[in-house]
């Protein structure tokens with residue numbers, strides 16, 4: 153599946169109780185339905201961040217821009233302080249939006265399905281906002297902009 157180029161997004165919410173940001177990088181975010189507006193993504197059952205985001209119920213998906221490799225590296229690590237060197241701001245729902253991203257999608261989780269060693273998360277789109285730059289693309293494990301890939 154590495155041959156299928158995809159965009160890269162950070163799914164992030166605020167941990168109930170502490171309010172700490174929790175998030176991870178996903179390459180599986182996609183449009184699911186237009187009416188109602190829904191998106192979906194897959195998250196590993198072993199994810200440490202997803203249970204925190206799940207409890208919050210709300211999250212923002214920040215579509216990373218080409219060049220945000222440091223953000224991608226930080227948010228795809230399993231460290232506890234992933235957000236220490238990452239700039240973010242709050243959406244109207246209070247969920248973390250990554251600064252400088254290509255687009256932001258504010259969501260509310262509506263359903264979670266079992267899918268092998270992943271959960272398929274279905275979420276309602278509450279708000280969409282476009283940023284600037286070019287999107288980050290991942291292809292065969294390499295991060296780049298879609299112009300650089302020349303497909």
Ligand SMILES: Cc1cc2nc3c(=O)[nH]c(=O)nc-3n(C[C@H](O)[C@H](O)[C@H](O)COP(=O)(O)O)c2cc1C
Pocket residue numbers: 160175176177178179180181193194195196198199200201202224227228229230231290
């Ligand atoms: C480009 C890229 C795409 C990824 N896509 C996914 C994905 O769709 N679902 C997933 O569960 N993990 C995905 N990962 C891996 C998670 O970001 C990584 O396992 C993360 O450390 C999980 O952190 P957590 O345990 O705090 O949730 C991806 C990583 C990268 C670099």
